[in-house]
Amino acid sequence: RLASVAMLAGRWEWLWSRPAHPEPGSDLHSLFHVLAPVARIPEAVAGICQLHVDPRGADDPAIYIAADDGKVRALPDAPTAPPEAVGHGTPEAWCEALLLRGGPITVSGDRALLAAIIGALSTALLA
Numbered sequence: 326r327l328a329s330v331a332m333l334a335g336r337w338e339w340l341w342s343r344p345a346h347p348e349p350g351s352d353l354h355s356l357f358h359v360l361a362p363v364a365r366i367p368e369a370v371a372g373i374c375q376l377h378v379d380p381r382g383a384d385d386p387a388i389y390i391a392a393d394d395g396k397v398r399a400l401p402d403a404p405t406a407p408p409e410a411v412g413h414g415t416p417e418a419w420c421e422a423l424l425l426r427g428g429p430i431t432v433s434g435d436r437a438l439l440a441a442i443i444g445a446l447s448t449a450l451l452a
Contacts, residue, residue, distance in 0.1 A: 329424070329451055332356070336420040353378050353419055357388050357399055357446065364397040364445040372409035372438045373400070379415050390442050397445050410434035412443075423447045 335352060357376065376388040389400040389408065414422065414430040421428030422443050432439050 360446045360449045361397045361399040364449040366392045366445040368395040370441045374410045374439050375408040377413045410439040
């Protein structure tokens with residue numbers, strides 16, 4: 326449960342402190358990689374999602390999350406095949422998606438796959 330406290334504190338800080346040179350989203354990449362191995366998803370759900378944290382002007386690398394056999398894993402590199410779903414969102418939107426299972430995430434491709442992966446990561450975070 327400590328991860329959810331840190332996530333809420335980071336979101337609050339981002340919303341209210343507005344540092345002079347912010348680097349939003351950098352911790353979200355690490356958080357996705359930490360949550361993926363403990364997340365569980367229905368076995369029927371399978372595919373790869375590409376997640377983009379859009380930190381307003383910086384071009385961060387995408388995060389690739391794979392789901393298969395009831396497991397979720399963060400891929401170390403881009404897969405050879407294109408992902409089935411792509412999600413874009415600001416750090417605030419990703420925080421809302423993980424904490425509240427909502428948020429203005431722009432989705433292309435298999436919406437159900439991306440929703441299932443976000444749900445699994447959210448459950449792992451809030452467990």
